[in-house]
Amino acid sequence: MSSITSPHPQALPASLRSSGSSSSSSSVHEADTVTPQQNLKRPRLLSRKSSGTIIVPREARTEMNDEDEDFDEDDARAMSPRRSSQDLEKMGQEARAHLDAHAKTLQKSLLEIFNRIEAVKEEHDKLDNNNKFLQKYIGDLMSTSKITSTGGSGGGRKR
Structure with a gap:
């Protein structure tokens, strides 16, 4: 019988892991071998005993008034x-009054911000218009200076 090779030799029983065996001992060898099904069985778990129910003795109920309870200042119940x-x-x-006052304060500050934005927009428009006016004025001055500079020097050469 040829030797059995397995990728995991520890998975095979010790009798199958031996490198060689003869045909005369094959009947003895077969009796000693353990089938893989028997090797893979889980051991039985011991049965657990039930813990049973928890029995709590009944005690007489005592009713307490709010005045009966005295706690330290650090106690969470106090x-x-x-x-x-x-x-x-x-x-x-x-809480409603506080929220209403807070909402009114927020509305007032929002209105102030809106008014400030409008004032900034007006200032921006004013500056933009003044800028356009100045650009036009400078452009007109440049064009008149070109006309006068070319006209005056050209007339002097012809004389």
């Missing part, structure tokens, strides 16, 4: 007291 509906309504009205 920092977030329970509020009544009147307190919540009052807080809601204060």
Whole structure:
């Protein structure tokens, strides 16, 4: 029997990993071999015991009033007291009033910004018109200076 080659020799049983075997020991060799199906079985898991239900003993309920609770200043429960509906309504009205005042302030500043933009646009238009006027004036001066310079020197040569 020829030797069995496998890309992973550790996957084969030790009896199959041997390099040579004779035909006389083949019956003994076959009895010792483990089939790959038997080798791949998972070990059985031990059965777990149920943890059961958690039993909590009943205790008598004690009702507490808001005045009964005293907490330190650093205690989180003292920092977030329970509020009544009147307190919540009052807080809601204060928040609305604060938001209204903030909205009015923002609208006022927006109107001021808009007015400033309009003033800047007017100044820009004024400067643009003045710039165009000056460019035209300079252009007219240049053309008249060319006419006078060519006319005056040309007349002097002809004499």
